[in-house]
Amino acid sequence: MSSELSYVHPTANSPWGTYLSQVDRVMPYLGPLARWSETLKRPKRALIVDVPIEMDNGTIAHFEGFRVQHNMSRGPGKGGVRFHPDVTLEEVMALSAWMTVKCAAVNLPYGGAKGGIRVDPKKLTLTELEKITRRYTSEIGVIIGPQQDIPAPDVNTNAQIMAWMMDTYSMNTGTTATGVVTGKPIHLGGSLGRVKATGRGVFVTGREAAHRLGLELEGARVAVQGFGNVGAIAAELFAEAGAKVVAVQDFSGTVYSDRGLDVAQLVAHAKGAGVAGFAGGERIADEDFWGIEVDILIPAALEGQITAERAHRITARLVLEGANGPTVSQADDILAERGILVVPDVICNAGGVTVSYFEWVQDFSSFFWTEDEINQRLDRIMVGALEHIWDTADRHKITLRTATFAVACERILTARQERGLYP
Ligand SMILES: NC(=O)C1=CN([C@@H]2O[C@H](COP(=O)(O)OP(=O)(O)OC[C@H]3O[C@@H](n4cnc5c(N)ncnc54)[C@H](OP(=O)(O)O)[C@@H]3O)[C@@H](O)[C@H]2O)C=CC1
Numbered sequence: 001m002s003s004e005l006s007y008v009h010p011t012a013n014s015p016w017g018t019y020l021s022q023v024d025r026v027m028p029y030l031g032p033l034a035r036w037s038e039t040l041k042r043p044k045r046a047l048i049v050d051v052p053i054e055m056d057n058g059t060i061a062h063f064e065g066f067r068v069q070h071n072m073s074r075g076p077g078k079g080g081v082r083f084h085p086d087v088t089l090e091e092v093m094a095l096s097a098w099m100t101v102k103c104a105a106v107n108l109p110y111g112g113a114k115g116g117i118r119v120d121p122k123k124l125t126l127t128e129l130e131k132i133t134r135r136y137t138s139e140i141g142v143i144i145g146p147q148q149d150i151p152a153p154d155v156n157t158n159a160q161i162m163a164w165m166m167d168t169y170s171m172n173t174g175t176t177a178t179g180v181v182t183g184k185p186i187h188l189g190g191s192l193g194r195v196k197a198t199g200r201g202v203f204v205t206g207r208e209a210a211h212r213l214g215l216e217l218e219g220a221r222v223a224v225q226g227f228g229n230v231g232a233i234a235a236e237l238f239a240e241a242g243a244k245v246v247a248v249q250d251f252s253g254t255v256y257s258d259r260g261l262d263v264a265q266l267v268a269h270a271k272g273a274g275v276a277g278f279a280g281g282e283r284i285a286d287e288d289f290w291g292i293e294v295d296i297l298i299p300a301a302l303e304g305q306i307t308a309e310r311a312h313r314i315t316a317r318l319v320l321e322g323a324n325g326p327t328v329s330q331a332d333d334i335l336a337e338r339g340i341l342v343v344p345d346v347i348c349n350a351g352g353v354t355v356s357y358f359e360w361v362q363d364f365s366s367f368f369w370t371e372d373e374i375n376q377r378l379d380r381i382m383v384g385a386l387e388h389i390w391d392t393a394d395r396h397k398i399t400l401r402t403a404t405f406a407v408a409c410e411r412i413l414t415a416r417q418e419r420g421l422y423p
């Protein structure tokens, strides 16, 4: 049957359109499992909720909230919650599907899910932010749970928001459900290492890929788009390894220094105000970011940033996708033709969900690991997964993205087949 869904209208470069074309590319490598492939092209469950709150000025405001469970063949749904003015059902669907692929790529016992609220959190007071979080959690409470679907932080959400989500769910169910969300504060069953885990995973996969390319990290020139949880931590780790972070872009603008930016100082400066106005670098036009001479480019902001036009201008040898869905499919082809290696989101940024898995396991066993143990396990999982994907790419002569999809979709569809259809 056709995979066209009546409730979304993806275009070639929209997130769901990009995801669908990535699925199409993996079909030739699925063998008899391709029979089940339609399951990848439609979410299992999509919930749209109204989130009304009383604003500080006494008015009542309504926001659109979503939670999409793309696939749960391999385990409970897993994936972050995004607060952003551009959130749509279609975007959340794509993000949930990439979670399914990502969790399977690193072999975590999870399916994929994602949530979001269409809101600009920068325009909310702290009280309003807490209200919107709690009401959203109550509304999606019918489908989330420690064994059902476990949210976590994504763009514009953090440990405090996870604490409110955990408390709201717990109050509604008469429990102390630490396992209902991950990325929580340490005192509420959070895991050491989770805050830095996604950026660390980007660094680990980047280190391994650079090694295979014969690219030295010492002195390598790095550009980072997005200077939040993922981009700033990845920048810090590359700088610690001796790389020069020459350009950083966030929503406020782009800063550049040929000698390398002082990442620690930039992090301190960017808190609240963004990177623009940083005295340790010069301000350049945002569009110039894509043509800067670099060895490594790290998109760590939003989807659809590497367009076909920008792909022609990128000078990097290595692109590390910290963000989800930063590269549209046409750009992917251009980068491949130009010999630029892309470590795709579905493995590159899997460090976050991997440590979320550790957090969930620790919550259930009520026994907590040291940060060193967590980082070592994370390193082992990421390196092992990338090695398997790399071998698959070499064997079939395909990109790392299609290879990651091949490894992951085989696991997902085998689980689907073994479970069978009910009834
Ligand atoms: N947090 C996590 O554990 C994981 C996150 N990801 C993905 O990583 C990406 C970033 O997430 P995360 O770091 O958590 O989010 P944050 O909210 O912490 O940071 C997002 C960053 O992107 C910047 N940004 C937003 N819009 C633009 C734009 N149009 N141009 C340039 N920069 C922009 C923001 O700038 P400003 O601050 O000025 O608004 C901010 O620096 C997302 O794609 C997310 O899905 C993937 C795996 C896990």
Ligand SMILES: O=C(O)CCC(=O)C(=O)O
Residues within 6 Å of the ligand: 078, 079, 080, 081, 099, 102, 150, 151, 152, 153, 154, 182, 183, 324, 349, 350, 352, 353, 354, 356
């Ligand atoms: O930590 C998690 O569970 C999910 C993180 C996430 O949203 C992502 O990997 O995109």
